[in-house]
Amino acid sequence: MSQTDIAVRRLSGTAWGTLLAAALVLSITAAVTIGPASISAFDVWGSALKHLGLGGIRLPGLLDGIVWDLRLPRVLTAACVGAGLAMSGVVMQAITRNALADPYLLGLSSGASLGAVAVLLLGVAILLPVAAFAGAMAALVVTLALATASGSLTPTKTVLAGLAISSLASSVTSFVIFWSAQGDSYREVLGWLMGSLGGATWQSVVISAGALLVVGSPIVAAGRILDGFAFGDASAASLGINVPAVRWVMLAAAALLTGAMVAVSGSIGFVGLILPHMVRLLVGTGHRALLPLSALAGALFLVWADTLARSVLGPVEVPVGIITALVGAPVFALLLWRKGAAA
Amino acid sequence: MTLRVRGLSYGIGGKQIVCNAGFEVPSGAVTGVLGPNGAGKSTLLHLMAGTLPASAGEVRLDGEDLFLLRRKDRARRVALVEQDARTELSMTVREVVLLGRTPHRSMLAGDSAGDPAITAAALAAVGMQDFGHRLFNTLSGGERQRVQLARSLAQEPRLLLLDEPTNHLDIHAQLSVLSLVRRLSADGVTVVAALHDLNLAAEFCDHLMVMAGGQVVAAGPVGDVLTAELIERVYAVKAEVFAHPVSGRPVVAYSGTVDAVV
Ligand SMILES: Nc1ncnc2c1ncn2[C@@H]1O[C@H](COP(=O)(O)OP(=O)(O)OP(=O)(O)O)[C@@H](O)[C@H]1O
Numbered sequence A: 001m002s003q004t005d006i007a008v009r010r011l012s013g014t015a016w017g018t019l020l021a022a023a024l025v026l027s028i029t030a031a032v033t034i035g036p037a038s039i040s041a042f043d044v045w046g047s048a049l050k051h052l053g054l055g056g057i058r059l060p061g062l063l064d065g066i067v068w069d070l071r072l073p074r075v076l077t078a079a080c081v082g083a084g085l086a087m088s089g090v091v092m093q094a095i096t097r098n099a100l101a102d103p104y105l106l107g108l109s110s111g112a113s114l115g116a117v118a119v120l121l122l123g124v125a126i127l128l129p130v131a132a133f134a135g136a137m138a139a140l141v142v143t144l145a146l147a148t149a150s151g152s153l154t155p156t157k158t159v160l161a162g163l164a165i166s167s168l169a170s171s172v173t174s175f176v177i178f179w180s181a182q183g184d185s186y187r188e189v190l191g192w193l194m195g196s197l198g199g200a201t202w203q204s205v206v207i208s209a210g211a212l213l214v215v216g217s218p219i220v221a222a223g224r225i226l227d228g229f230a231f232g233d234a235s236a237a238s239l240g241i242n243v244p245a246v247r248w249v250m251l252a253a254a255a256l257l258t259g260a261m262v263a264v265s266g267s268i269g270f271v272g273l274i275l276p277h278m279v280r281l282l283v284g285t286g287h288r289a290l291l292p293l294s295a296l297a298g299a300l301f302l303v304w305a306d307t308l309a310r311s312v313l314g315p316v317e318v319p320v321g322i323i324t325a326l327v328g329a330p331v332f333a334l335l336l337w338r339k340g341a342a343a
Numbered sequence B: 001m002t003l004r005v006r007g008l009s010y011g012i013g014g015k016q017i018v019c020n021a022g023f024e025v026p027s028g029a030v031t032g033v034l035g036p037n038g039a040g041k042s043t044l045l046h047l048m049a050g051t052l053p054a055s056a057g058e059v060r061l062d063g064e065d066l067f068l069l070r071r072k073d074r075a076r077r078v079a080l081v082e083q084d085a086r087t088e089l090s091m092t093v094r095e096v097v098l099l100g101r102t103p104h105r106s107m108l109a110g111d112s113a114g115d116p117a118i119t120a121a122a123l124a125a126v127g128m129q130d131f132g133h134r135l136f137n138t139l140s141g142g143e144r145q146r147v148q149l150a151r152s153l154a155q156e157p158r159l160l161l162l163d164e165p166t167n168h169l170d171i172h173a174q175l176s177v178l179s180l181v182r183r184l185s186a187d188g189v190t191v192v193a194a195l196h197d198l199n200l201a202a203e204f205c206d207h208l209m210v211m212a213g214g215q216v217v218a219a220g221p222v223g224d225v226l227t228a229e230l231i232e233r234v235y236a237v238k239a240e241v242f243a244h245p246v247s248g249r250p251v252v253a254y255s256g257t258v259d260a261v262v
């Protein structure tokens, strides 16, 4: 692509949206068919429709269990988590005007990890997702408190405070692991820290889809406000945007969304960082298109990353975070290289 | 019908950056804000735009107190072109100009029907109609300046605040931007522009306002303000001020800095 034109943006946002949505439906179907037990796309839809009371077909008990109780909730959770992380990444990048911002910017993943590790290793008696979510929110609150201790919430202070809290929570987490993990619990903890959808149930689907619906849709609806931040806070204010209020609300919304996703899957890296950048190449920077398309792309990406994670090494599961990092890091390097070439 | 600024003040970290600034010009006039680097010109414009919170003072446009308006209503009346607007994003020129429509639509709505036409007209007004699909960050400094001006036009303001609008522009572009500013003022837009070129200020402005050390040290019609004595006092520069043989407006010729001319 020549740097001065935008040949890549040939299709409209709506066209890309239709394309991605269709790809997502196909991918979800395909992902459910993939695995040790052989299942056809016909079985997938048959079983799903049956359970929803919309006709369909009755599968043999074992197969039905694999489709409806194991694979479908896992694939749907992957889609929701991918969508949520990508959207949260878009918001964080816009609000801090930092291309490297990701959903975990505010110390969320380290906080969640600490909460999860406390449950897994120290035997704190609460449910894992609840502990992870509580950890993430605690980190968020401390980060924001630190960032605003010396005045208003600026992008730089937000990023630095997030970094500080992140490092702190990580080191405490490492200490707890070092101190008390043994034998199999190492693998369990590591699996969670690297992000995994192995434990996904319908409850995970409800949590992640619920967060998408309740927090994600208002973000998409208000996406246009984020456009105004392109040239900085003063410029946004001169366009009539209430900069401090929008920054607070948007950060909190993105953090809630991320917190819900981390609670069901651990912290999966790179989705929230890479996908928004790729989607910008397709449709530009307008958030009305960028937010929903990033969500679709994130869903698509994580569905396939998780499918790879559970099938690439046969019966052994690779934490999906390793897959997203393996794919994400080179893609990110490529994006940086292109950006460097364009500048 | 006036733009009236009274007692405008702003300080940070115990330092007064703008101190009790006041002036009054007819609305629809072009006012040049002069003064050396660090005098407080940009700060004053930001205070007037409401993008910095004034510690005291008021800005009234045709009697309406701008600081009492809701943000969005203020943004429909006042547009600001910053001294050096930058973005990290790969935005197209059209997307940048479209930002000017922000205060005119509901935050939750899509583009309004008239937006594409207004955007196109704004780009044409600054001679950038063929650049709509270019990426903003690939433009030259002067082209960016003109796109920012187009963005402010798309905002359809009644008060246009320009911070060094001719910065980066070649002489032809400088003159065409200032002519555009004059046309806008003929249509009733009140313009306040920070400028460094005294001759351009003399040629294109109706009124001048001179700042030094955060204070307004002179304000009034161009001919009254732009004197050799004032230039020496404010800029520490020796100058002669003539009347232009054709227009009769002041023309400044410099003859060195004060410390050089012993
Ligand atoms: N946030 C800030 N903190 C400290 N000092 C500031 C701040 N903002 C502005 N100043 C100071 O206030 C003074 C006025 O700044 P301002 O940008 O308004 O000047 P200016 O007249 O626009 O100058 P120039 O001609 O160089 O653009 C300068 O001395 C500047 O250093």
Ligand SMILES: [Mg+2]
Pocket: B041, B042, B043, B083, B163, B194
């Ligand atoms: Mg300035």
